[in-house]
Amino acid sequence: MQKTSEQEQPYRDGDHGVKYLFRGPNIDWGLIRLRPGDSLGAHYHRRVEETFYVTSGSPKMMVNGQEHRARPGDVFRLEPLDRHDMINDGPEAVTAVFIKFPFDKDDKVEC
Numbered sequence: 001m002q003k004t005s006e007q008e009q010p011y012r013d014g015d016h017g018v019k020y021l022f023r024g025p026n027i028d029w030g031l032i033r034l035r036p037g038d039s040l041g042a043h044y045h046r047r048v049e050e051t052f053y054v055t056s057g058s059p060k061m062m063v064n065g066q067e068h069r070a071r072p073g074d075v076f077r078l079e080p081l082d083r084h085d086m087i088n089d090g091p092e093a094v095t096a097v098f099i100k101f102p103f104d105k106d107d108k109v110e111c
Helices: none
Strands: 017-023 028-034 043-045 049-056 060-063 066-069 075-078 084-087 094-101 108-110
Touching (some): 043 084
Antiparallel strands (some): 017 028, 043 108, 049 075, 049 094, 060 066, 060 084
């Protein structure tokens, strides 16, 4: 068993960005906080499936060149090779949960 707390883990960029709660051995999962004007960064995964669950805000999800407006409660499941980005083009912070499976820390490819 593993146990952690959201308060014990840092965001990648101080008070925003990606916050991993668990990294491996089978899945990655954590939280995303994007300030107005922030984006996750366009990327894809060679063999990893990624799921996003939007908990607050209304980000623009770009998936394979198509724009999707997300709302709290929306879930996006992306297959390997799906190019994607989450963009906060709104006035309030965006928060989301992400899950990546299988665990492969070297699978991300920046676009």
